[in-house]
Each structure stands twice: as structure tokens, then as C-alpha cells.
Amino acid sequence: MPKELMNKKDIDRALMRMSHEIIEKNKGIEKLCLVGIQRGGVHLAKRLASKIQQIEKKEISVGSLDIAFYRDDLNIRKVQPVVRRTEVLFEVTDLKIILVDDVLFTGRSIRAALDALIDLGRPASIQLAVLIDRGHRELPIKADYVGKNIPTALSETVEVQLVEEGLEDRVILEKVSSEE
Amino acid sequence: MLTNKDLLGIKELSVEEINLILDTSAGFKDVLGRDIKKVPTLRGKTTVNLFFEPSTRTRTSFELAAKRLSTDVINFSVPTSSVVKGESLIDTALTVQALGADFIIIRHSSSGVPHLLAKKLRVSVINAGDGTNEHPTQALLDAFTIREKKGKIEGLEIAIVGDIAHSRVAKSNIYSLKKLGARLRLIGPPTLIPKEMEVMGIDIFHNMEDGLRDVDVLMMLRIQMERQGKGFFPSTEEYSRNWGLTLERLSLAKDEVIVMHPGPMNRGIEITSEIADGPRSVILEQVTNGLAVRMAVMYLLAGVKR
Numbered sequence: 497m498p499k500e501l502m503n504k505k506d507i508d509r510a511l512m513r514m515s516h517e518i519i520e521k522n523k524g525i526e527k528l529c530l531v532g533i534q535r536g537g538v539h540l541a542k543r544l545a546s547k548i549q550q551i552e553k554k555e556i557s558v559g560s561l562d563i564a565f566y567r568d569d570l571n572i573r574k575v576q577p578v579v580r581r582t583e584v585l586f587e588v589t590d591l592k593i594i595l596v597d598d599v600l601f602t603g604r605s606i607r608a609a610l611d612a613l614i615d616l617g618r619p620a621s622i623q624l625a626v627l628i629d630r631g632h633r634e635l636p637i638k639a640d641y642v643g644k645n646i647p648t649a650l651s652e653t654v655e656v657q658l659v660e661e662g663l664e665d666r667v668i669l670e671k672v673s674s675e676e
Numbered sequence: 677m678l679t680n681k682d683l684l685g686i687k688e689l690s691v692e693e694i695n696l697i698l699d700t701s702a703g704f705k706d707v708l709g710r711d712i713k714k715v716p717t718l719r720g721k722t723t724v725n726l727f728f729e730p731s732t733r734t735r736t737s738f739e740l741a742a743k744r745l746s747t748d749v750i751n752f753s754v755p756t757s758s759v760v761k762g763e764s765l766i767d768t769a770l771t772v773q774a775l776g777a778d779f780i781i782i783r784h785s786s787s788g789v790p791h792l793l794a795k796k797l798r799v800s801v802i803n804a805g806d807g808t809n810e811h812p813t814q815a816l817l818d819a820f821t822i823r824e825k826k827g828k829i830e831g832l833e834i835a836i837v838g839d840i841a842h843s844r845v846a847k848s849n850i851y852s853l854k855k856l857g858a859r860l861r862l863i864g865p866p867t868l869i870p871k872e873m874e875v876m877g878i879d880i881f882h883n884m885e886d887g888l889r890d891v892d893v894l895m896m897l898r899i900q901m902e903r904q905g906k907g908f909f910p911s912t913e914e915y916s917r918n919w920g921l922t923l924e925r926l927s928l929a930k931d932e933v934i935v936m937h938p939g940p941m942n943r944g945i946e947i948t949s950e951i952a953d954g955p956r957s958v959i960l961e962q963v964t965n966g967l968a969v970r971m972a973v974m975y976l977l978a979g980v981k982r
Binding site for chain 1: 677699700702703704706707710711712715716717718972975976978979981
């Protein structure tokens with residue numbers, strides 16, 4: 497049975513807190529932009545942007561990043577990742593980028609995203625915001641803003657479901673039986 | 677996901693596979709608009725261009741696509757290779773495979789050569805044009821361009837004009853556009869349009885004016901000079917008079933018609949310069965899109981399990 501870790505309200509509160517943290521740490525939103533990793537990260541980046549705009553009453557740029565071309569597991573994956581759009585329609589050089597993803601796990605997606613971002617220009621800095629940090633890092637990567645830390649077993653999966661994907665807003669934890 | 681390790685023709689692809697290639701191409705096109713136009717995706721792989729027929733555009737496009745994906749590229753062209761010493765086609769291909777190639781891009785004047793190599797080799801074989809059979813990446817880049825310009829392909833009125841009978845570009849486009857749900861018409865002299873096309877539910881026009889009415893997309897084919905005087909059409913002058921695209925004729929098509937040409941063009945014969953360089957032409961965009969589509973094909977073939 498899947499276990500619900502966060503509901504709609506929890507997600508919304510976490511994103512609101514993270515928005516305040518982002519503004520606080522950067523002392524406003526001067527030279528700040530958000531870039532979401534396809535797909536879940538893109539929706540979360542847009543939600544964070546609208547909250548930050550509400551608080552600061554100023555526009556903030558949002559982009560989407562696809563990391564398929566930068567993955568380190570293309571030779572070992574069963575299915576080639578689906579290539580989605582990278583739409584960063586602003587110059588990233590000298591900007592402070594908040595990279596947004598739904599779940600932080602091994603850190604390998606973030607490593608790929610860092611390479612992809614640096615190919616777009618030379619940002620002043622990159623910070624990481626994730627809704628869920630489930631542990632089990634395989635690379636020296638750490639999030640700056642975390643919605644919720646959830647200790648998990650490797651045999652479990654964490655899924656962030658969002659209304660933008662036609663689902664109800666919630667985060668669920670599921671056990672994957674090893675016999676399968 | 678693609679199911680076959682090779683891209684031999686559009687005939688062998690399903691609608692889902694064609695759409696997957698087109699969707700993936702959009703992601704690669706994003707890369708081509710940047711300062712750093714290269715991604716590390718296929719690092720460590722090797723691409724061999726095996727061209728038994730002269731080609732600058734297609735070979736260059738494949739070479740650049742392969743380089744943008746970070747593969748190493750070797751160009752194996754006929755006059756400098758052992759083929760002139762009498763080495764057989766299959767021996768050449770096996771040699772290339774033994775050198776460690778992952779992709780072989782082949783162009784050959786005989787239809788079916790890529791299919792033969794695909795059976796004999798473990799590596800991915802990509803057909804870059806075989807005889808009068810197919811030129812699949814050209815049809816894919818054409819479909820990608822139409823989709824980008826028109827937002828869809830299904831239900832569009834698309835006309836292909838010229839030497840359909842000898843054109844692998846036309847053949848691949850007919851397979852692809854039929855599969856994607858376009859309404860197709862072929863325009864040209866009766867000697868250059870095979871009769872079987874009619875049974876496929878394609879409208880055939882021998883009169884340019886009738887054929888152009890209300891089309892959304894116009895694909896002009898290159899008239900091959902070597903066919904002149906062989907009984908297919910009397911002269912290039914007469915061909916141009918009857919089937920050449922002029923501004924006056926273009927006005928019969930829809931206002932927002934796009935004009936395509938696979939290149940190289942015979943300006944003043946099948947198409948006038950004012951149209952080729954004019955606002956309805958998407959000819960240079962086809963070239964750019966060709967890179968994105970070829971990158972997408974290589975990326976997807978690399979993911980096919982052997």
C-alpha cells in the first residue's frame with residue numbers, strides 16, 4: 497500500500513516556506529532566476545516563481561531544463577530517456593540560478609543538470625531547491641532549500657504527483673518488492 | 677522507443693516511431709540555437725560516413741550532427757578508399773565495423789544496399805539515400821519543418837512537384853506524409869509519376885495550375901539534368917514552362933503556403949530565385965532542421981537494445 501507523505505496543503509506550505517527562504521538568503525530577487533528540471537521540477541519552479549512574485553511584487557524569470565543529453569547512464573538504462581524541451585529564454589551569465597527538482601536522491605540528475613546549465617552560460621551561482629530529499633547520495637551534492645527530508649530505504653520509491661500532470665497534489669512512498 | 681537498430685526507410689517505421697523522432701528533434705533543435713552547440717550525449721562512440729555517391733549537403737549534415745553529439749567521425753569516401761582497388765561492399769563495411777564504428781551512415785546508388793549491410797552488421801546502419809528507394813532522414817526533416825511551421829500535419833494539403841518516379845526523397849515523403857495523415861497530391865509530367873501512386877489514394881495532376889490550388893505545403897523536387905533527352909521530358913526549358921514554380925503559379929496556393937526544396941536547387945528551372953529567397957520559402961530552415969533530426973535519430977538508435 498502506498499503511503500501518503502504530503503498532501504496538497506503540505507506541499508503548498510513547504511513551497512511557501514521555501515519561497516521565503518530563497519528571498520531571505522538572496523536578500524531579495526535581484527539577478528535571481530528559477531530553472532526547473534523536466535518534468536516535475538518545471539511545475540515546482542513555476543509555483544515557486546508565482547509565490548515569490550506575490551511576496552516581492554516583482555517578476556522573476558523561469559526556465560525549463562532537460563537533462564537527457566547529459567546523463568551518465570545512457571549505456572545502462574533499459575529505456576532511452578524521453579527528450580523534452582530546454583527553454584531558458586534569458587541569458588544566464590551572471591545570474592543567480594535556483595535549480596529546482598522534485599526529488600533529490602542519488603544526486604546524479606543534479607550533476608547532469610549542472611553540466612547542462614553551464615553549457616548555457618556562466619551563472620554567478622547555482623543553488624538547489626527540492627521538494628523532497630530522500631537521502632542515498634552517490635555524489636557530493638546538497639540541497640540549499642528542502643521541502644521535506646524523508647528517510648527512505650533503497651527498495652522504496654518516492655513519487656511527487658502534481659495537478660499539472662493531471663493528478664492530485666501529493667507525495668507518496670511505495671515499497672517495491674524485490675521479487676518482481 | 678525505436679525497435680530496430682537501423683534506420684533503413686520510412687516504410688519500416690510506425691506512426692509512433694515517426695512522432696517520437698520528431699518530438700526528440702525539437703529537444704535537439706534547442707541545443708543548436710546556443711553558443712555551445714555540442715552535447716556530451718554519445719561521447720566515446722564512432723560514426724563512419726560511407727558515401728558511394730557524391731553528396732556534400734547530406735554528408736556534411738550527418739558529420740556535423742554526429743560531432744554535435746560528441747561522437748568521433750570518419751569520412752570514408754569512395755575515390756580514396758580501397759573500394760577502387762576492388763574491395764567488396766561487404767568487406768568494406770566489415771572493416772569499418774572492425775575498426776570500432778557504432779554508426780554507419782551509408783549512401784549508395786543501388787537500392788537496398790543499406791538493408792543488406794544492416795543484416796550483415798551489428799552496428800547501427802542509417803540510410804542516407806539508396807538508389808531510387810528511400811532517403812528517410814530527408815522525409816523526417818521535412819515532416820519536422822512542416823509540423824514546426826503549421827503546428828500539425830494531419831489534414832494538410834501537401835503537393836510534391838517534379839520527378840516522382842526517380843526520387844527517393846519523394847518516396848520517403850510519400851510514406852511519411854501518408855502515415856501522418858496528410859492529403860497528398862503529386863504534380864508532374866505523366867512520364868515521371870508512377871501509375872501505382874493513384875491506387876494509394878493520392879491525387880495526381882499533370883497540370884501545375886490545377887494541382888496548386890489551395891495547397892498548404894509545396895515540395896519542389898530537383899529536376900535531374902541527366903534525365904534530359906532520355907524521353908522523360910523534352911527539355912529543361914519545356915519542363916520549366918510547364919512545371920516550374922513562378923510567383924504567378926504560387927498565388928494559386930493558400931496565402932500562408934510554405935515552399936520546400938531538398939536542395940540543391942536548379943534556380944530558374946524548377947523554382948525561381950524570387951520564390952526560393954522569398955517569404956514563403958523554408959528551404960534554409962530545412963537545412964537547420966536536418967541537423968536536429970539526424971541528431972535525434974542517432975540518439976534514439978543508440979538506445980535500441982541489441
